[in-house]
Amino acid sequence: MKRLAFLLLFMLALQPAWAKIYKTQLENGLTVLVKPDHRAPVVAHMVWYRVGSNYEPNGITGISHMLEHMMFKGTETLGPGEFSRRVSRMGGRENAFTSRDYTAYFQIVGKQHLNDVMALEADRMRHLKLDDKEFQKERQVVMEERRWRVEDQPPAKLFELFNAAAFVNSPPHHPVIGWMTDIEHYTIDDLRQWYQRWYAPNNAILVVVGDVTPEQVVSLAKKHYGPLKPETIVPPKPQKEIGQSGVRTMEMKGPVKVPQLLMGFHVPSLVTAKDKKEAWALELAAAILDGDSSSRLSTELVRGKQLAAAAGAGYNSISKWDPLFVLEGTPADGVSIEKLKQALLEQVERLKTTPVSEKELARVLAQVEASRVYSKDSVMGQAMVMGILSAVGLPPDLDEKWADKLRAITPADIQAVAKKYFTQDNLTVGILYPNGEAPKKAAMPAAMGGHLR
Amino acid sequence: MKAIMRVMTGLLLLAWLATGWTAPKIETWHTANGAKVLYVHTPDLPMVDIEVTFDAGSARDGKAWGLAAITNALLDAGTKGHDENAIAEGFNALGAQFGTSADRDMASLTLRTLARQPIMDEAVALFTEVLSQPAFPEGPFVRVKRNTLTALKEEEMKPSTLAARAFWKALYGDHPYAHPVSGLPETVKGLQLEQVRAFYKRYYVAKNGLISIVGAVDRKQAEALAERIMGALPAGKKAAPLPAPKPLDKAVDIEKPFQSTQTYYYLGQLGIKRGDADYYALFLGNHLLGGAGFGSLLMEEVREKRGLVYSVYSYFLPLKQPGPWLVSLSTKNATAYEADKVVRQTLKAFMQHIDPDKLQAIKDNLLGGWPLRFDSNAKILGYINMIGFYDLPLDYLERFPREIERLTADDVLAAWRRHIHPDRLVKVMVGGFKASKAQ
Numbered sequence: 001m002k003r004l005a006f007l008l009l010f011m012l013a014l015q016p017a018w019a020k021i022y023k024t025q026l027e028n029g030l031t032v033l034v035k036p037d038h039r040a041p042v043v044a045h046m047v048w049y050r051v052g053s054n055y056e057p058n059g060i061t062g063i064s065h066m067l068e069h070m071m072f073k074g075t076e077t078l079g080p081g082e083f084s085r086r087v088s089r090m091g092g093r094e095n096a097f098t099s100r101d102y103t104a105y106f107q108i109v110g111k112q113h114l115n116d117v118m119a120l121e122a123d124r125m126r127h128l129k130l131d132d133k134e135f136q137k138e139r140q141v142v143m144e145e146r147r148w149r150v151e152d153q154p155p156a157k158l159f160e161l162f163n164a165a166a167f168v169n170s171p172p173h174h175p176v177i178g179w180m181t182d183i184e185h186y187t188i189d190d191l192r193q194w195y196q197r198w199y200a201p202n203n204a205i206l207v208v209v210g211d212v213t214p215e216q217v218v219s220l221a222k223k224h225y226g227p228l229k230p231e232t233i234v235p236p237k238p239q240k241e242i243g244q245s246g247v248r249t250m251e252m253k254g255p256v257k258v259p260q261l262l263m264g265f266h267v268p269s270l271v272t273a274k275d276k277k278e279a280w281a282l283e284l285a286a287a288i289l290d291g292d293s294s295s296r297l298s299t300e301l302v303r304g305k306q307l308a309a310a311a312g313a314g315y316n317s318i319s320k321w322d323p324l325f326v327l328e329g330t331p332a333d334g335v336s337i338e339k340l341k342q343a344l345l346e347q348v349e350r351l352k353t354t355p356v357s358e359k360e361l362a363r364v365l366a367q368v369e370a371s372r373v374y375s376k377d378s379v380m381g382q383a384m385v386m387g388i389l390s391a392v393g394l395p396p397d398l399d400e401k402w403a404d405k406l407r408a409i410t411p412a413d414i415q416a417v418a419k420k421y422f423t424q425d426n427l428t429v430g431i432l433y434p435n436g437e438a439p440k441k442a443a444m445p446a447a448m449g450g451h452l453r
Numbered sequence: 454m455k456a457i458m459r460v461m462t463g464l465l466l467l468a469w470l471a472t473g474w475t476a477p478k479i480e481t482w483h484t485a486n487g488a489k490v491l492y493v494h495t496p497d498l499p500m501v502d503i504e505v506t507f508d509a510g511s512a513r514d515g516k517a518w519g520l521a522a523i524t525n526a527l528l529d530a531g532t533k534g535h536d537e538n539a540i541a542e543g544f545n546a547l548g549a550q551f552g553t554s555a556d557r558d559m560a561s562l563t564l565r566t567l568a569r570q571p572i573m574d575e576a577v578a579l580f581t582e583v584l585s586q587p588a589f590p591e592g593p594f595v596r597v598k599r600n601t602l603t604a605l606k607e608e609e610m611k612p613s614t615l616a617a618r619a620f621w622k623a624l625y626g627d628h629p630y631a632h633p634v635s636g637l638p639e640t641v642k643g644l645q646l647e648q649v650r651a652f653y654k655r656y657y658v659a660k661n662g663l664i665s666i667v668g669a670v671d672r673k674q675a676e677a678l679a680e681r682i683m684g685a686l687p688a689g690k691k692a693a694p695l696p697a698p699k700p701l702d703k704a705v706d707i708e709k710p711f712q713s714t715q716t717y718y719y720l721g722q723l724g725i726k727r728g729d730a731d732y733y734a735l736f737l738g739n740h741l742l743g744g745a746g747f748g749s750l751l752m753e754e755v756r757e758k759r760g761l762v763y764s765v766y767s768y769f770l771p772l773k774q775p776g777p778w779l780v781s782l783s784t785k786n787a788t789a790y791e792a793d794k795v796v797r798q799t800l801k802a803f804m805q806h807i808d809p810d811k812l813q814a815i816k817d818n819l820l821g822g823w824p825l826r827f828d829s830n831a832k833i834l835g836y837i838n839m840i841g842f843y844d845l846p847l848d849y850l851e852r853f854p855r856e857i858e859r860l861t862a863d864d865v866l867a868a869w870r871r872h873i874h875p876d877r878l879v880k881v882m883v884g885g886f887k888a889s890k891a892q
Contacts, residue, residue: 039497040828072747081747081757088748089814091821095746108825140760144715148763148783151714152612255712257606294541302600303537303593309600333603363546370548370567373500377829 021386021397022214028230029202032221033386033396034214037379043210044383045117046106047125048391050205051198053178054100054171054321055236059185062178063194065098066142066186070195071105072096073134075127080134083120090116098176101320102391108380111211115220122224125204128195132188139183146177154254154432162262162430163324165250170241170321200231205390209383241266241322248428253435258309259337262430263344264324267421270317271392279317280405281413282325282421287364288356288414289313289327289347294363296347297329307335307343320392324428325421337431351418355411368403375399476850477833479840480672488683489663491837492675495830499568501668502834503577505584505682506842508692509560509656511636512629512773517648519636523597524652525555528562530593532586537593540583549576551583557630558772559842560656568669577678585685587653594646605638613783615709616717616883623705623879624723624777628698658689663841667834695774698723701877709883716789716884720796721779722877727771727843733856734868735769735778741815742803743767743780748818750811754799755782761792773843778873789886797875804869807862816857823854 022034052064074080087094092109094117107117150156160175167173177183206225208217244266273279290297290313297311311329327348331340375381386396398405477493484490511521529551530537544551549566562584566576608614618633625631635641664683666675700723725732736744743751743766755765762782770776780800784792827833827850840849 039495040824042825042828081753084747085814088745088818089821091818091823091825093822093825110821110824113821137757137760141756141763144761144784145763147714147785256610258603292541292545294538294545298541299538303596306596309603330603333599359546363542366546366548368548370550373498373567374550374565376498377500377831379828 023396024214024218026201026222026226028226028228029200030221030225030228031205031390032218033205033207033390034212034217035209035382035386036212036214037209037376037382038211040379041111041211042108042379043111043114043208043212044106044108044379045114045121046104046207046383046387047121048102048104048205048207048387049198050102050203050233050391051194052098052100052102053174053176055198056171056174056178058174059182060178060190060194061174061182062142062176063182063186063190064103064198065177066139066183067191067194068096068098068103068105069138069142070130070135070191071124071128073131073138074129075123076129077127078120078123080131083124086120087117092117100172100176102388104387104391106380106383114208114212114217115224118220118224122228125199125201125225126228128199130188130192130195135186135188135191139186142177142183143180146180146183149177150175151180154252154256155260157254158252158260158262158430158432161250161252162264162428165248165430166264166266166324166428168242170239171236172321172323197231198233200233201225201228202230203233205387207383207387207390207396209379209386239321244428245425247424249431250429251431251433253433256432256434258330259434260432261329261331261337261340261344263327263341264428264430265348265421265423265426266322267315267325267417269319269321269323270394270398271320272322277409277413278417278420281409281417282315283317284356284361284364284406284409285351285414285418286313286315286325287367288351288360291364292367297344301329301340301343301347302332305343306332307340308332311340311344318388318392318394337433341429348418348422352415352422356414357411361411365403365407368406372399372403476848477827477837479837479847479850480675481841481847482676482679484659484664484679484683486659486684486686486688488659488679488686489841490675490679490683491663491665491841492672492679493667493833493837494669494671494675495667495833496669498830499669500830501564501566501568501573501666501670502830503564503566503580503678503682504561504665504834504838505563505662506559506561506665506838507656507658507662508558508773508842509652509661510556510558511632511634512557512695513652513656513692514629514632514636516640517636517644518632518640519601519634520644520648520652521560522555522634522636523594523601523641523644524649525553525560525562526597527589527594527649528553528587528653529583530597531588531590532582533588534582534586535579536590540579543579544576547572547576549579551580556634557776561838577681581682581685584657584682589646589649589653591646594649598641598644601635601641602638605635605641608635609638612711612713612715612717612883615711616719616881619707619709619883620719620721620779620879620881621777623707623881624701624721625698628774629695630698630772630774630776655689656692657686659683659686660689661691662686663838665834665838665841667830667837697774701879704877705879707879707881708886709881711883711885713884714785715783716786716882716886717783718789718792718796719779719781719881720793720878721767721777722874722879723775724769724778725771725872726773726775727839728845729771731868731872732769732771733853734860734865735872737812737816737819737857737860738803738807738865738869739767739769739778740819741807741811742800745815745818748815750799750803751780751796755792755795759791759795761788761795765792765796771843783884786885789882789884793880793882800873800875804866804873804875807865809862812862812865816860819857820854826850 090113094107096105270279765782767780
């Protein structure tokens with residue numbers, strides 16, 4: 001007995017400041033993920049709901065995001081804005097965000113406040129009061145948000161239209177924030193139904209990272225979330241994207257001086273891929289094109305041939321529906337969109353014909369491994385990774401195995417996915433052209449112009 | 454009532470102390486050639502963060518606006534031994550992260566690396582080479598200049614950028630803080646490589662710089678790192694003090710019509726320097742007025758009560774010389790004037806009377822949240838770099854909550870009335886507000 005205690009102490013002393021993820025499920029179906037990190041007396045507390053814009057039917061696009069805003073507008077026992085005021089008074093930081101596959105709420109507080117934030121978060125999981133007057137005001141806020149994020153930002157508009165062209169029938173067709181006309185026409189009942197349908201413990205994941213023990217968190221979770229009733233959750237229909245057979249091109253004009261180019265290929269994700277190796281190979285392809293400052297797009301297109309002022313590649317492998325593998329670029333001064341497009345296509349062509357070098361693979365792996373250590377510097381960052389992975393149905397500790405998964409991929413695997421997916425028939429192109437007219441700027445009289453009052 | 458609250462706030466601090474919390478222990482010394490060193494030992498994660506900062510921000514541009522930024526951006530564009538691709542490859546192959554940044558006061562280089570050998574050693578060697586032997590080759594200079602011009606061209610199409618530029622210009626006139634850090638197309642076009650080399654030679658010197666180190670290296674290792682990195686630079690001399698900007702003697706209204714769905718809005722005036730004794734009172738007041746997101750008066754009045762904006766905030770940006778204090782928001786064109794009115798009313802009411810309950814709530818927020826401000830190596834690095842650059846006391850992170858705790862509503866009001874003059878503010882609006890001019 002004594003010896004065991006000694007051994008335990010010894011093991012504790014050997015434990016690094018970060019530890020493994022503890023996972024359990026409450027009887028009502030709430031998934032609980034805990035990761036102790038004792039570097040500072042703080043804790044990140046997050047609740048993730050498996051609902052987002054990909055769950056939304058036409059006509060109410062963006063409603064998950066609208067509901068996220070309404071989650072701060074009071075419950076049966078708490079007044080509007082009171083949630084934030086209480087967390088603020090604890091010295092906490094809090095907010096929420098909506099994405100395609102999830103909606104998440106978080107607070108970062110001193111560990112002594114974990115009990116209190118859990119009580120607040122559990123309360124609004126099932127007891128939100130959706131008041132029409134508050135909703136009408138908050139709808140205006142969301143419309144301002146859309147104007148600010150999209151309407152006055154031609155590149156953001158291009159991205160919306162590009163997605164709408166690439167995805168014909170699957171949910172990523174519409175933007176997370178929703179189309180303006182849909183935002184204008186939600187009713188309070190739309191929100192009530194959406195809330196009732198998705199906000200329940202069996203559709204949620206609790207993530208806690210910080211100066212806590214798993215036992216402590218589970219006991220608090222049972223106390224606050226345990227009594228909440230589960231809901232019958234009917235997952236959305238498959239809505240699998242129809243096949244593509246030919247290049248799709250969409251063009252848009254806007255008040256810009258420099259054109260922009262987007263290109264996307266339909267690809268599987270870590271969730272949707274039948275053969276997961278494909279998704280890992282696509283991850284590597286993205287890293288080799290644009291993982292860092294010595295990746296191919298930076299070295300060859302921006303610095304070498306100087307065809308692009310900026311160029312990038314992106315692939316969101318953590319996605320419940322098939323995503324796009326995206327290439328984007330801003331042509332360098334005097335370079336045509338067509339020339340930049342050809343250069344980007346040559347890059348994907350090379351992925352098909354020439355195996356990537358050992359050196360390139362080693363560089364990508366060195367960074368993935370170092371990033372694993374760097375990511376431990378932030379409790380919030382760690383909670384984010386666990387939540388995102390879990391919300392789409394992947395193991396929450398997958399990032400710990402990231403390097404091993406990538407190491408198992410061969411140059412031939414990368415060639416194979418490039419050949420299979422980076423084809424003309426699977427390509428959508430989006431181009432933003434200057435509309436030729438400068439936005440109407442008033443001629444400024446002397447002394448900064450306008451009028452002095 | 455007040456006394457009870459005082460006790461409560463004290464308890465908040467005590468609660469932190471009971472959890473074993475202490476601010477990070479900051480150590481400081483100078484390298485042999487006169488560079489200041491700030492260091493915090495954080496042994497938990499096997500990594501190190503290093504930041505080297507010089508008094509070489511855009512306030513040192515002279516007439517060559519954009520010179521500080523382009524000099525900073527070109528540091529890793531090649532050394533005598535390595536071209537830019539080899540430098541990028543060098544950091545990347547080690548899993549190290551290298552970065553540069555410039556603002557009005559500072560120009561910085563950062564390195565994040567694993568603390569494991571030989572990785573750390575190799576990363577530091579390359580970092581030191583980039584810092585101390587940049588070659589500023591012609592090719593990358595021409596390219597970076599051209600791409601900067603492309604980006605600037607695009608910036609001029611953004612109402613938010615135009616509003617920010619107009620605000621700084623109105624506030625600072627011909628002071629070196631007036632122009633954008635990136636420069637303007639007409640000034641960037643004229644930049645010469647000789648100017649870049651001369652700028653580097655003048656300002657990237659030990660006595661004009663400091664190095665901050667946070668991570669899993671002990672004091673002896675940190676001393677060796679500092680000597681190795683900063684020791685590679687000539688001693689040089691400190692940059693001359695910047696002139697003080699002149700406060701405005703009357704209100705200024707700038708309204709620029711622009712084709713956009715929202716109007717972008719700034720309201721503000723000169724604030725204070727880093728190290729000003731009134732900073733605590735001004736900061737606490739601003740935290741209540743518009744610095745704390747939800748929980749701030751502006752957010753409550755402009756967004757929560759009226760739905761006019763997605764975001765509204767205010768802040769002081771203390772610099773070597775007085776930086777601005779400002780309120781910023783964007784709203785649909787039809788409500789631009791209404792938003793302006795609500796902001797001014799909120800400011801006026803705040804400066805007349807501070808609700809003691811609200812002040813207490815915002816104090817609780819600041820004090821209770823204090824340790825969240827340095828709960829990671831990255832955040833600690835940010836603070837010690839600031840403390841070092843602006844010569845703030847080493848116990849700044851402990852002193853700050855104590856000073857905040859002591860302040861009464863009267864202290865806050867007195868400081869605000871000394872510094873903020875609602876009748877002499879600069880207001881900037883850029884957007885399609887004109888249609889709604891009738892009030």
